[in-house]
Amino acid sequence: MVRSKHDGYVFQVKTFGKAVVAGSLLVTGCSMNPFITKKEIAQPKSLVANSKIEKPEISSEGDTEFKSISTASHNTSASDIEKTESVKLVDAEEQLYPTPLEPIQAPAAGDQPVLTGGMSLQDLESIALANNPAIQELAATTQKAAGYREQVTTRPNPTVGYQGQQLADRGTDQHLAFIEREFVTANKLELNNRVLNATLSAQLQELESQRFRVRTDIQIRFYQALALQKQLDLIAEFSQVAEKGLDFAIQRREAGEGTRVDVLQSKILKSEVHLTQRQTRAKLAAVWREIAAISGIPELEYTKLEGTLPTKIDVVDWEGLATHIVTSSPEYAAAHDRISRAFAGLERQEVQPIPNMTALLGAGVDYGTNSGMLNLQVGVPLPISNKNQGNISAAQAEICRAQMEALRIKNAIEERLAVVSREYDTATAAIDLYSTNILPSAKESLDIANQAYQAGEVGFVQILLARKTFFDTNLKFVDAQSQLAAAQSKIDGFLLTGALKSVRDDSGDASLRDQTFSQQ
Template sequence: MLRSKKEGHRLQVKNLGLAFVTGSLLVTGCSMNPSLTQNETEIKPPPVSTTESNQSEKSAEQNSISTVSHDTAASDFEKTESLKLVNAEEQFDPVPLEPIQAAAVNEQSALGSGMTLQELESIALANNPAIQELAASTQKAAGYRTQVTTRPNPMVGYQGQQLADRGTDQHMAFIEREFVTANKLELNNRVLNATLSAQLQELEAQRFRVRTDIQIRFYQVLAMQKQLDLISEFLQVAEKGADFAQQRLEAGEGTRVDVLQSKILYSEVKLTQRQTKAKLAAVWREIAAISGIPEMEYTTLQGTLPSDTGTRNWDELATSMVASSPEYSAAHDRISRAYAALERQEVQAIPNITAQLGAGMDYGTNSGMVNLQVGVPIPVSNKNYGNIDAAQAEICRAQMEVQRIKNDIEARLAVVSKEFDTATAAIDVYSNDILPSALESMDLANQAYKAGEVGFVQILIARKTYFDTNLQFVNAQSQLAAAQAKIDGFMLTGGLNSVRDDSGDTSLRDQTFSQQ
């Protein structure tokens, strides 16, 4: 599946050729889309969801007041405080947090209206400056390819002799032209055609880099949105727990330790919320920068975290990935360019022919005259050996570059395979063992507390454990999404790194006609 998908991308790039350079490239070029720029720069965190209503609290309080006895002032006060304590305990025992269900791949979660991954990718591909820079470099390569195949302009001139000796002066008009031999211009075209092909592959590789960066950060934001929902839900539980612990202390049933532990738990959850919001704002700024629109305002993202925990055959995947990678294809195109350059330098010493044809009038004899002149340079001192040796060395260098890129892809895949396998292992264990155990532990702690078998702190510990395991499960899903994004993008990252400008130049044409 991966091989066919990536080979399709590769063939598409190959088929674009000059049509891409002369057509759509001129449109995307260095233009920016001002309509995508936003005026506001403040990062707004996602809204906090509320899951409980105050109506149950009010009705419970009304029921407790209606049952209070009015026999004496002292008994009235004691019963009221006792009922308040019971009421607080009921509030502290809300519906348990449900385990996060692993969503199916490609399934859309109900996050409301928001920006999808495809929309974010479209914005980034249209506005990323590195992509536009490489598009311009590809235009340069196309221009150089056209230039190195053009023939020289003919020379037209006038020649006069014996002008000071009136009556014997000679006047002639001539045309001069250099004729290229050994198919040098066609060989020039082959060299620059391989250069253009390599630049097209570099452009495609840059698009993968941008897509991968956007996907990684998209799922990071998606995970943090989910975590903020969990934090907001548990924060209400922690706040009620702190109030309940204080009421127990005032009623003489709790301890100062319970109050402090509940306050510590509440503060820790608040800290986690602040830190998550700060991380979310920072990741969004990265997304905006990679997308080429630093002023882009934060918006809720819509999508789902992956939970595919299937195994991968990493050896087969490495072979398929190397063969389909645009980075690897660009390196192979540079080998083709090196061989074409060697063939071109080997014929450089074959001289071009320069011919001049003139016609005029000799007033000394009152007769017309025609002059033909042909010349060729003699390759005695310069046989182009230096350039031939350099071209041979370039072939070796290009071949080693292909091997280096192959090894680098395999090494990067090894790192990603570790990230993928550890994330899938974490998702499996959390889904099948840790989360169900944490939920059961929390339920048992609630039952044991109501039976007077455990203290108040044990409930806090059980709830905090369940809360932490949910956050870690979301982290594992985010890590799996990042690893999968790298695999889909040939481990190409760095959407804003400096790009490779290997568009060539017109030196081959200069060499063709200078003969040096």
Template sequence: MKRINLIAAIMVVCITAGCSQNRWQVRDSSPVDLDVSDSTPTSAVPVEDQTPYISLVSATDDLADENAAATAEPQVVHSVPAGMSLADFESLAYSNNPSIRELAATTQKAAGFRNQVGLKANPIVGYQATQLADRNTDQHVAFVEQEFVTGGKLELNRRVLNEAVRAQLLELEAQKLRVSTDIRVKFYEALAAQRRIQLISDFQSVTTKGIEVADSRIEAGEGTRIDTLQATVQKNEVDLALQQSQIQFDAAWRGLVALTGTSHMEPTTLIGELPRQMEAKDWAYLSSTIVNSSPEYSAAQTRVAQARAALQRHGVQATPNITVQFGAGVDNSTNNGMMNFQVGAPIPVFNKNQGNICAAQAEFCRASIEVQRIQKSIEARLAEVSRDYDSALAAVTKYGREILPNAAESLKLAEQAYEAGETSFVQVLVARRTYFDSNLQFVQAQSQLAQASSKVDGYVLTGGLDAVADNSGDDSLRGLTFSQQ
């Protein structure tokens, strides 16, 4: 009985040691805290326009006062203090956008797998009894067994999964840029709609006054029904443009709220300015810069490093692990103690991991080609953005320097000619409509320029709510390490 108690005591000590080791490993393998909600992607500062628009407001009671208003100096449109800026939307999106939160979770997941694949095998503690039916010849042994990994497999496992974590962090950075770009594009779309609403609202008073003037000319016997109809048509078109602009603003606002990942928010004034001018870009230089700096491209390169590490890992899989067993106990037939020692290793005769090595080589080839594909994809997207940017820049420059000044001067001359009786009222309406349309087209060009510039700043990454890929990996390498069969 004393001998059996001795064996039981040995097993308790071994189990206690194993549990202590396991508790240490759990503390060591806790997931890495990857708090990424407050970080922001690298991008250019949004452009601001300090140049005022030409006011379309006409607070006149006759055509002479309307002419004076049309030729007045441009008025500065001040930002409304209450409202939301671009930075407000971006801040909300970085904390609440579901795609960002999802990628942050997959990054934590990859970090957990990285820790798991590098853990050592747990020791095996057991008890063995032989010849129990043969009285006084029974043997009782307590043993400890441990498998020792060779070839640096555990370190190579960690290296493979460490590249997966790095790639996930870069994917997270790329997703933040996608969200930021989409936020900026929608913001400038909504800001342009808001600006059009302001312009149209200002011009409504002019069209209303035009109808009144046309009616008064008919009463005075100087005008015709055509003048009234033309003025009415112009006012109806302006009213329709206001309605459509309001619809565009509401839709863009809903898009902004969706991108932030927040619940419903009531529309409010947007604080910001549309660009009036920008510099031309060297697209050849910018193409190489964006490709080399893009987190999307860097993530693809990291996947190549991960595939290379995986190929190296599979290359040492056939190196046999060594299993060592040590036991101690008593032999009742001799009334003496006894010790056993055992060493074993699998012989890689049939399974030399040749299939996984072949697959790893193919994956390395695929990952290398994927880098080339992403590079060409970035270049193709940048080509489209360069077209939009240059076209919008040409329009903004042309409207700002020539078309808007000429439209304002044309309106001024038409109203002066009408006052002098040298032209009809219809010509005044035409000049007003040209001036009005030119201002709306200018706003549209500004919006397109701001959106194209936002895409360039965001490394031509879009899709802030698209499905994200989970490339966090798994812990299969650890199972492969200890199977070897």
């Protein structure tokens, strides 16, 4: 159990085996606003399928900490090889390299093995969606907007009072109790509701956009970490080969069959593999820290991830996809809600000059005549000097501004898609070429180099370089898979990224109600 408190936020994180599940997030002063209805909270049907949060599965195994992957070392004793018999050296090399390392082929979709016992993408998404501070912040802005919407539709309170006249003239004094009420005209309160309802709708779409941003950023880093895990496995495997190669080079030199160049080249190869291993571990640790920050739980412990990297390559109609993303994006939907708000605001300002009516009704007694009395008073302000011209002009300009903002967002989506299309097409080209050409060629080159070395046609350095080439191509293939997964995640998330950037608080205010009753 990890428990921490930061500025009113209390996080409880339970670690069960290799699955980490976020506990309750208690936000001081934040609770569900009663003015937001269940219907408004429900997500649009077109987005529900993409927004489903899977409940994370909890493993019963023990806690797992982030540990470096150790490299197994194997030292071959010089006594195991007869220094004077070169045939023994050949036999020893055959034992050292019984078969070449198998290349990573691109299996068909659905045939890839899945790591078991780790944390899945759905687990991380569930944690992030529950604890990301930007989502909590936007949830609060929707509550604000709902509160303002409720406030601007409330009717005025009546005024009750007492009036006394001629109180100093005993026997002729008059006493009156009255009630005064302002009656709103031109359907102003309903128009107020339309303006703030569009505001709330826009904020709900902004909240949905933030969920997609969090989900996309988590997916990108999940696949980055998954690729780094896979690369560490490859590095650990090749590290054993490099270690054995160095030992064998030393033994060959001591037996008079090798040269110092062979030993130095073997040392260089081993050092390069070790450096790549350290750098990959550092990258994985950094990516995990990013995941923890996006999830809103900096204390989130590293757990090995389970999943598969994509290999299936689909041909994408980028123009059709651009149209789909624009029409389905909650970011663009929020912009259209703000256009609706601008038109509602103009309609509201146009009726503002129509005056409300104030009525006063009083009842009392006149002791001068010993009879009852009634008093009725009705009044309206005259819209002579102030006809709300400035607010109407500003509302017209707001319509233009909101329309241009929607156009800007549309163009921004298309611009982001152009960048992602380049990343996607570049990654698919690399995966296709690596799986069909480069990796098979690297494997064949390694096999030929092994055979040529055993036949005495090439030197020991050449076999090391062939293995290094094979090793590098496998790592690059995994990199291409990671890039493809990142591009696909951006497409699935409507190109929305930036889980921790500042959010848009456009929840409005209750000034329309003040304007309704000021009449000035």
